[in-house]
Amino acid sequence: MKFGILVNEGPYQHQASDSAYQFTKAALEKGHEIFRVFFYHDGVYNASRLLVPPQDDRHIANRWSALSKEYKLDLVVCIAAAQRRGMLDENEAKRQGKDAHNIAEGFHISGLGQLIEAGIQSERLVVFGD
Amino acid sequence: MLHTVNKSPFQTNSLETCLRFARASHSVLLFEDGIYGALKGTxxxxxxxxxxxxxxxxxxxxDVEARGMRIGDVIDGVKPVDYAGFVDLAAENTVQAWL
Amino acid sequence: MEDEVIKKFLYVNRKAPYGTIYALESLEVVLIGAAFDQDVSLAFIDDGVYQLKKDQKTSVDSGIGMKDFSKTYLALGDYDVNKIYVDKASLDERGLTADDLMELVYEDEDDDYKEKSSISIVNQDELALLMEQQDVVLSF
Known part of the structure; x- marks a missing residue:
């Protein structure tokens, strides 16, 4: 079955991203397809490549990146939610005249239409938030 | 339809509202802090x-075990699942998250 | 359109405005989603009913210093988003009635563009039935 996943909360503060990760991983391991994981609201912070968690804890952004690499997972960060929270990819940083960008490997920034498309194309949309 | 609740019922009314809209043939999954609603003696x-x-x-x-509880603490009749079981439930039903 | 799939989308709003950004960003999804010509309904339950309270008053330069986005709800009818369901029990327990809510309307193309109310105040059985009919339920 084809799933879409929506993550509405940022890393560490809430369990939402962890639950979404465990669900996504379990679904992939069972042979299901994940059409897209969409990060919205504070969920956009999961895509930060500047996270530096303690060594003995999970690295939430890297964990998503690794899953993306292994399964060619489409990790999409909402551009509107990301911009107002200071999450920019290289192109967007250039366009906005900012001196840095901070999107981790495997994630890419795109519009809210990608969430609606995930709702249309997936057989199930599962929402994780607070 | 699968309803998911991830909040403690002592913190928000998500569980109570969810149960107000749940109907026969639906399923409810309690996870994250939502598991506190599944325990005996509350x-x-x-x-x-x-x-x-x-x-x-x-x-x-x-989520039950992470919080220092065991299956024995869960109300009889509430069914235990792991993440793979969560995926199965979501595959069988449209999912509504009570955030 | 590459395919003609039309799905039933329900947006469930259970959070009050301003205290958190969920209401505003949920509305942004609804507006973008409207361009996809899907079958869209909005449900307002619990504190979500406060999103529709009329007479909201704030701006970037006054009051709490946040944009008053409540006017955007008034435009939903122009985007063909005109199925707005409000949970009666949630209104009742908050001491609110339909008169406390903004007047959300749309022009009915099939009825000589007559202006009609987009809001239906429904009981929990009606709302539960609506939920059962959905393909996609988005909660924020």
Whole structure:
């Protein structure tokens, strides 16, 4: 079955991203397809490549990146939610005249239409938030 | 339809609202802090026991164990699942998250 | 359109405005989603009913210093988003009635563009039935 996943909360503060990760991983391991994981609201912070968690804890952004690499997972960060929270990819940083960008490997920034498309194309949309 | 609740019923009304809209043949999954609603001996126990007469309630075991509880602490009739079981439930039903 | 799939989308709003950003960003999804010509309904339950309270008053330069986005709800009818369901029990327990809510309207193309209310105040059985009919339920 084809799933879409929506993550509405940022890393560490809430369990939402962890639950979404465990669900996504379990679904992939069972042979299901994940059409897209969409990060919205504070969920956009999961895509930060500047996270530096303690060594003995999970690295939430890297964990998503690794899953993306292994399964060619489409990790999409909402551009509107990301911009107002200071999450920019290289192109967007250039366009906005900012001196840095901070999107981790495997994630890419795109519009809210990608969430609606995930709702249309997936057989199930599962929402994780607070 | 699968309803998911991830909040403690002592913190928000998500569980109570969810149960207000759950109908026969639906399923309810309690996970994250939502698992506190599945435990024996709380103010909510009779609500859960009554609800079990109409539909299935599931609890995510990794969230139960992470919080120092065991399956034995969960109300009889509430079914334990792991993440793979959560995926199965979501595959069978449209999912509504009570955030 | 590459395919003609039309799905039933329900947006469930259970959070009050301003205290958190969920209401505003949820509305942004609804507006973008409207361009996809899907079958869209909005449900307002619990504190979500406060999103529709009329007479909201704030701006970037006054009051709490946040944009008053409540006017955007008034435009939903122009985007063909005109199925707005409000949970009666949630209104009742907050001491609110339909008169406390903004007047959300749309022009009915099939009825000589007559202006009609987009809001239906419904009981929990009606709302539960609506939920059962959905393909996609988005909660924020």
């Amino acid at each position: 103010r909510l126990e009779s609500l859960i026991t009554d609800s079990l007469k109409s539909y299935s309630i599931y609890v995510l075991v990794p």
